[in-house]
Amino acid sequence: xxxxxxxxxxxxxxxxxxxxxxxxxxxxxxxxxxxxxxxxxxxxxxxxxxxxxxxxxxxxxxxxxxxxxxxxxxxxxxxxxxxxxxxxxxxxxxxxxxxxxxxxxxxxxxxxxxxxxxxxxxxxxxxxxxxxxxxx
Amino acid sequence: xxxxxxxxxxxxxxxxxxxxxxxxxxxxxxxxxxxxxxxxxxxxxxxxxxxxxxxxxxxxxxxxxxxxxxxxxxxxxxxxxxxxxxxxxxxxxxxxxxxxxxxxxxxxxxxxxxxxxxxxxxxxxxxxxxxxxxxx
DNA sequence: GTTTGACCTAGAGCGAAGTCTAGATTCTAC
DNA sequence: GTAGAATCTAGACTTCGCTCTAGGTCAAAC
Numbered sequence: 001x002x003x004x005x006x007x008x009x010x011x012x013x014x015x016x017x018x019x020x021x022x023x024x025x026x027x028x029x030x031x032x033x034x035x036x037x038x039x040x041x042x043x044x045x046x047x048x049x050x051x052x053x054x055x056x057x058x059x060x061x062x063x064x065x066x067x068x069x070x071x072x073x074x075x076x077x078x079x080x081x082x083x084x085x086x087x088x089x090x091x092x093x094x095x096x097x098x099x100x101x102x103x104x105x106x107x108x109x110x111x112x113x114x115x116x117x118x119x120x121x122x123x124x125x126x127x128x129x130x131x132x133x134x135x136x
Numbered sequence: 137x138x139x140x141x142x143x144x145x146x147x148x149x150x151x152x153x154x155x156x157x158x159x160x161x162x163x164x165x166x167x168x169x170x171x172x173x174x175x176x177x178x179x180x181x182x183x184x185x186x187x188x189x190x191x192x193x194x195x196x197x198x199x200x201x202x203x204x205x206x207x208x209x210x211x212x213x214x215x216x217x218x219x220x221x222x223x224x225x226x227x228x229x230x231x232x233x234x235x236x237x238x239x240x241x242x243x244x245x246x247x248x249x250x251x252x253x254x255x256x257x258x259x260x261x262x263x264x265x266x267x268x269x270x271x272x
Numbered sequence: 273g274t275t276t277g278a279c280c281t282a283g284a285g286c287g288a289a290g291t292c293t294a295g296a297t298t299c300t301a302c
Numbered sequence: 303g304t305a306g307a308a309t310c311t312a313g314a315c316t317t318c319g320c321t322c323t324a325g326g327t328c329a330a331a332c
Contacts, residue, residue: 006308006309007308007309007310008308008309017290017291018308018309019290019291019292020289020290020291022310022311023289023290023291027289031266036310037298038298039297039298039299039309039310040297040298040309040310040311041298041299041308041309041310042309042310051266054245054249057242057245057246058242058246059289060238060242061238061239061242061243061246062239064288064289065288065289065290066288075266082253082256082257082265083257085253086250086253086254086257089246089249089250089253090250092246093243093246093247093250096239096242096243096246097243099239100236100239100240100243102196102197103197103198103232103235103236103239104236106193106194106196106197106232107197107229107232107233107236109190109193110193110194110197110225110228110229110232111229113190113225114222114225114226114229117218117221117222117225118222120218121218121219121222129218130167130187130211142278142279143278143279143280144278144279153320153321154278154279155320155321155322156319156320156321158280158281159319159320159321163319172280173328174328175279175280175327175328175329176279176280176281176327176328177278177279177280177328177329178279178280195319200318200319201318201319201320202318
């Protein structure tokens, strides 16, 4: 059940590079120390992959490595700090919602510009475009 | 009408630092060369501020400096390339929409985790939480 | 007229998040 | 049993987007 995976397997399963996986380990982003085979190669299991997939989501949504490290440390240090983990995740959720709102606001502005340019390209209207070289 | 603004005024109006404004100029992100006063100080006008405010939106929505530079170059080079500007803006708009979709997907996962932790903290359920230290 | 603060240029430095290199070792397939 | 692929460690290097420093000059207030 605890199938053992090489670093290459894990890279393939998570989309992270083998370099990144070694980097993550140095940064202590795993929930445990990754054990080594007789020959010194890293031996991962499915739980490591599952954790990395969550890490990917957190990273993609803008969580800095430093925060991920704090979260990993909380989980690693065992039961008792669930309220802290919850607070960290809630704070990140707030951040993501805020970022979506910010992007949505930008999108309105950008789409407005696109619309202006579309009109211009289609029928030569110039309102809202920048002049060749403004001022003197 | 062409009121003149100091670099400090523009920094205050745009939220950019004076360092950033000088950096933008070195990178040729303005629509024109910023003129200097007799004493060598930069003299901006309202159109520069307006442009920077759009730049801010583009940057906040994830446009890299390099792309902004290309856009500025297109605008600077005058009329005739509006279809290129339109394509650049459309491409960016696509990127922003994709990013919002990605964040929204992450949000679902994160909110799921938050929910699991909320249940755990409120009534001691442990499903979906990580064990203290997994495996041997 | 001097002090204080804003501004100048050129260029070095920084934090984030990996990526890449070198040189050695191990594992897999023939 | 050997060729070639994958992995190992340690540490240097890269890119992005500014930020900061040094060593001055300029401008506004008193």
